[in-house]
Structures are given as structure tokens and as C-alpha cells.
Amino acid sequence: MSRSTFSSELDSFDLAILRILQNDSTTPQREVGEQVNLSAPSVQRRIKRMQRDGVIAVQAAIVDPARVGLPLTIIVEIELKAETGGKIDEIKETFLEAPEIQQCYYVTGEVDFVLIVIVSDMAEYEDLTQRLFFSNHNIRKFKTFVTMDRTKTNTSLNI
Known part of the structure; x- marks a missing residue:
């Protein structure tokens, strides 16, 4: 699947959420919602969908x-x-x-x-x-x- 095909399945809210989570996956959903102008439940649904679809492969701590x-x-x-x-x-x-x-x-x-x-x-x-x-x-x-x-x-x- 090409990047443009894949990106079309994710809207601007999804991409904004991913940018935040890549930086710190422990950011509270309420705070993510405030940053992307969505409610916390909407952020939660989007994260669950991206996890289910394999967009978010794993959430882990990066250890030095x-x-x-x-x-x-x-x-x-x-x-x-x-x-x-x-x-x-x-x-x-x-x-x-x-x-x-x-x-x-x-x-x-x-x-x-x-x-x-x-x-x-x-x-x-x-x-x-x-x-x-x-x-x-x-x-x-x-x-x-x-x-x-x-x-x-x-x-x-x-x-």
C-alpha cells in the first residue's frame, strides 16, 4: 500500500493524534483532545481504531x-x-x-x-x-x- 493510499485512510485528526503519541504515548487523552480540538472520547475511539487496524503497532517505553x-x-x-x-x-x-x-x-x-x-x-x-x-x-x-x-x-x- 502506497503512502498516499494509506494516508487517505487517516484524516488530519488521526495524523495529529499520532504525532502527539509518537512524542509521548502517555499523554492523557484529555490533553490530546485539547491539542487537536476533539473530545477525549473521540480521541479514545480513534486510538482504539488505529490500534485495531495496526496503525499503532505497539506502545512501549524507549529505554536508553x-x-x-x-x-x-x-x-x-x-x-x-x-x-x-x-x-x-x-x-x-x-x-x-x-x-x-x-x-x-x-x-x-x-x-x-x-x-x-x-x-x-x-x-x-x-x-x-x-x-x-x-x-x-x-x-x-x-x-x-x-x-x-x-x-x-x-x-x-x-x-
């Missing part, structure tokens, strides 16, 4: 990794030996099950996957590489980028 002992963000490029449907699904499942992998992207280009990994230290990352990369016979090679700074990690969409 460094403040919970996970200061190291690593970006990993993965190149596979064989890129068949079954092999792709198998490796996706492996990555989905690894709690250290915060984000996983199946991409086009010179590599097949790009991962965002959050760990406490290099020893934990080395353990992950042994467990997931070296032990997987379909991984041709992987390239690691250790981040110096988490300069921008925005979760809000530009809607």
Missing part, C-alpha cells in the same frame, strides 16, 4: 541502552552464501530470536542483511558472533561497525 548497562551499539552487514526462500526464512528466524539484535533489515545490494546489535561489551558481541555467525554455514561473511556515538535514534515517523 547505556543507562541499563548496554552502551555498545554495533552495526553488522551480513552476506549469505545462498539466498533461497527457505534459507532466508531460516536466518530471519535466527535473528528474530536473538535478544541482542535490536533491528534486522533484509536489504538489496552487496549485502543481504543489516543488523543493529546492542551489547554490554565486545566480549558479549564476540559470543554473539560465535553463536549466530560463525556457526551458521550459510553466512559467507559479516562486517562489523562499532558506533562511536548514538547521534540520532529517532523512533517517530515524519507524518
Whole structure:
């Protein structure tokens, strides 16, 4: 579904509500209503509809990794030996099950996957590489980028 098709299903009130909730999902519905000129019950109905329709996928707290002992963000490029449907699904499942992998992207280009990994230290990352990369016979090679700074990690969409 294209962005324009999707956007036409959401009116300006829905988009305004989403902008507020992306910034702080704990904003009281009364306050959201005041900001978008709707009643709190109307805001509540719209939020429930957007949750039901999957527009609002999840409401969660965004935790600063460094403040919970996970200061190291690593970006990993993965190149596979064989890129068949079954092999792709198998490796996706492996990555989905690894709690250290915060984000996983199946991409086009010179590599097949790009991962965002959050760990406490290099020893934990080395353990992950042994467990997931070296032990997987379909991984041709992987390239690691250790981040110096988490300069921008925005979760809000530009809607």
C-alpha cells in the first residue's frame, strides 16, 4: 500500500493524534483532545481504531541502552552464501530470536542483511558472533561497525 493510499485512510485528526503519541504515548487523552480540538472520547475511539487496524503497532517505553548497562551499539552487514526462500526464512528466524539484535533489515545490494546489535561489551558481541555467525554455514561473511556515538535514534515517523 502506497503512502498516499494509506494516508487517505487517516484524516488530519488521526495524523495529529499520532504525532502527539509518537512524542509521548502517555499523554492523557484529555490533553490530546485539547491539542487537536476533539473530545477525549473521540480521541479514545480513534486510538482504539488505529490500534485495531495496526496503525499503532505497539506502545512501549524507549529505554536508553547505556543507562541499563548496554552502551555498545554495533552495526553488522551480513552476506549469505545462498539466498533461497527457505534459507532466508531460516536466518530471519535466527535473528528474530536473538535478544541482542535490536533491528534486522533484509536489504538489496552487496549485502543481504543489516543488523543493529546492542551489547554490554565486545566480549558479549564476540559470543554473539560465535553463536549466530560463525556457526551458521550459510553466512559467507559479516562486517562489523562499532558506533562511536548514538547521534540520532529517532523512533517517530515524519507524518
